[in-house]
Structures are given as C-alpha cells and as structure tokens.
Amino acid sequence: MFNLEGRTALVTGASGGIGGAIARTLKARGAKLALSGTREEALKALADELGGAEILPCRLDVAEEVEALVPAAVEKLGQLDILVNNAGITRDGLAMRMKDEDWAAVLKVDLEAAFRLSRAALRPMMKARHGRIVSISSVVGSIGNPGQANYAAAKAGLEGMTRSLAAEVASRGVTVNCVAPGFIRSAMTDALNEEQKAKMFERIPAGRFGDGGDVAAAVLWLASDEGGYVTGQAIHVNGGMHMA
Amino acid sequence: MSDVAERVKKIVVEHLGVEAEKVTEEASFIDDLGADSLDTVELVMAFEDEFGVEIPDDAAEKILTVKDAIAFIAANGK
Numbered sequence: 001m002f003n004l005e006g007r008t009a010l011v012t013g014a015s016g017g018i019g020g021a022i023a024r025t026l027k028a029r030g031a032k033l034a035l036s037g038t039r040e041e042a043l044k045a046l047a048d049e050l051g052g053a054e055i056l057p058c059r060l061d062v063a064e065e066v067e068a069l070v071p072a073a074v075e076k077l078g079q080l081d082i083l084v085n086n087a088g089i090t091r092d093g094l095a096m097r098m099k100d101e102d103w104a105a106v107l108k109v110d111l112e113a114a115f116r117l118s119r120a121a122l123r124p125m126m127k128a129r130h131g132r133i134v135s136i137s138s139v140v141g142s143i144g145n146p147g148q149a150n151y152a153a154a155k156a157g158l159e160g161m162t163r164s165l166a167a168e169v170a171s172r173g174v175t176v177n178c179v180a181p182g183f184i185r186s187a188m189t190d191a192l193n194e195e196q197k198a199k200m201f202e203r204i205p206a207g208r209f210g211d212g213g214d215v216a217a218a219v220l221w222l223a224s225d226e227g228g229y230v231t232g233q234a235i236h237v238n239g240g241m242h243m244a
Numbered sequence: 245m246s247d248v249a250e251r252v253k254k255i256v257v258e259h260l261g262v263e264a265e266k267v268t269e270e271a272s273f274i275d276d277l278g279a280d281s282l283d284t285v286e287l288v289m290a291f292e293d294e295f296g297v298e299i300p301d302d303a304a305e306k307i308l309t310v311k312d313a314i315a316f317i318a319a320n321g322k
Contacts, residue, residue, distance in 0.1 A: 126286060
C-alpha cells in the first residue's frame with residue numbers, strides 16, 4: 001500500500017515544517033523528489049538528510065519563476081507524477097486595516113502560484129494518463145479567522161479551484177485534491193505559553209496540536225495509486241476542530 | 245503536405261479512437277468525431293509534439309477540423 005517507487009514529486013515550500021514532513025514521507029515511500037522553496041540552504045540540508053533530491057529554488061511571487069518551475073522539475077525528474085502545492089505565506093491584519101499589498105501578496109503566492117503550477121503540471125500528467133495534484137489549504141478556508149481575510153480567501157479559493165480542475169481532468173487519470181490542516185505544531189505554536197495552549201485546545205476535540213506527519217500521511221494517501229478514486233476533495237486533518 | 249495530412253490523421257485516429265475512414269479533411273473534431281473540449285486541447289498538444297510547432301491559444305481555437313490542423317502545420321511546421 002502507498003508505494004511510490006518509480007513516481008516523481010515536486011513539493012513547494014519544502015523548507016518549511018509541513019513541507020519538510022511531506023517530502024520525508026513521500027521519499028520514504030520511494031518517490032524521487034524535487035524540492036522548491038525560497039531558502040536554498042534549508043532545501044540543501046533537507047536534500048542531504050533525504051539522501052538526495054533535486055533543489056529548485058523559486059520565488060512564487062515572481063510569475064516568470066513560477067512558470068519555469070514545473071518544466072525544470074520535469075527536466076530534472078524525467079516526468080512529474082505528483083505536484084504538492086504546499087507553499088504559503090501569511091500577512092495577517094484586521095480587514096479594516098489590511099493594506100492592498102498584504103491582500104495581493106497572499107493571493108499571489110497562496111492561490112495564483114498554485115494555479116500556475118497546476119496548469120503547467122496538467123500537461124505532462126494528462127499525457128501520462130496519470131497524475132496527482134495535492135494542495136495544502138487550511139481549516140481557516142472553511143471557518144474563517146479574524147485577521148486572516150486574505151489567507152482565508154486564498155485557502156478557500158484553492159479548494160474551489162481544486163474542485164474545478166478535478167472535474168476537468170478526472171477522465172484522464174489525474175486527481176486533484178486539497179489537504180486542509182488545522183492547528184499544526186510549529187515554532188509559532190511552541191512559543192505559546194501553557195495558558196494560551198490550553199485555550200486553543202478547548203477548540204480541538206483531540207486536545208492537542210497535529211504535527212507535520214499527520215498532514216503528510218493524508219498527502220501520501222492522495223498521491224498514491226490507492227487514492228486514485230478520490231478527487232475534488234478537501235481532506236481535513238484537524239483533530240476534530242472542524243467537521244466538514 | 246500529404247505526409248503532414250497522413251500524420252495528422254494518424255494522431256486523430258489514435259487519440260480519439262475513431263475509424264480512419266471517418267477522419268476526412270472536412271471532419272470536425274467535435275461535431276463529427278465525438279471529441280470534447282479536453283480532447284481538442286490534447287490533440288493540439290499532440291500536434292505540437294509530433295511536428296515541433298508551438299500552437300498559440302488563439303490559433304488553437306480556430307483549429308476545428310482536420311483540414312484546419314493540416315493547414316496550420318503546413319504553414320508553420322518544420
């Protein structure tokens with residue numbers, strides 16, 4: 001089950017916590033990887049840890065770099081079976097004070113880049129009659145969050161885009177899905193004090209934060225042959241804090 | 245030219261899974277050969293690969309029949 005031997009994958013935002021966990025999980029199941037991100041040193045360190053991976057630094061707010069990423073991955077890997085749109089940024093602020101630039105920056109990286117990469121990836125995937133696109137959305141796209149109008153819009157947008165793409169290419173063996181994490185352990189959550197954590201746990205029936213591996217396991221399923229009949233979905237990984 | 249026509253027809257037959265006799269030059273991909281919009285996108289991709297041409301979107305929209313494809317490739321192909 002969930003064997004990815006002979007498959008290739010491009011993971012964006014691989015220098016981050018969740019992206020790194022996804023890369024480790026896909027690699028452990030045999031996939032050949034291309035890692036993208038903005039922090040080249042972190043990508044190199046991850047590639048070394050994994051015993052080898054292609055490194056493709058890319059700024060997702062620069063359209064030309066985004067357009068070049070999938071062709072570069074296809075060239076390095078020989079084929080692209082799996083695209084994981086994991087990269088994302090936040091520019092939090094209450095809507096009444098949110099600057100146009102903060103709105104635009106988040107939409108550009110979190111939604112528009114994912115569209116451009118997916119569009120480019122569909123070509124080799126349709127030809128191969130096989131492909132997996134998994135985008136990392138967020139529970140915030142479903143339930144909203146004060147201070148994150150831009151982020152919530154982008155993440156909800158990813159899920160809508162996913163359903164449309166899924167309908168377009170399902171007949172060609174290509175699936176398109178989202179994984180929507182809830183609160184996941186990170187440097188940010190580690191910095192919270194006990195009282196703050198307890199308050200957040202009140203909203204999570206599981207009573208704890210998730211970790212990157214929880215998200216990566218859902219990505220693995222969707223990326224595998226076994227996930228082939230699942231398309232157009234947002235799989236929520238959130239300890240029960242939102243039941244969709 | 246006839247070589248281009250034969251190669252175009254071969255791609256159409258293989259891709260759409262239709263009988264070769266149906267693939268006349270006047271045949272419309274959608275109306276006569278049962279293609280859907282995604283098939284037409286894939287046909288254009290296949291023509292691009294076979295003939296080493298770039299078919300821009302505005303040109304691709306005008307390729308509705310077998311003859312249209314042959315004419316575009318004859319004029320722009322290598």
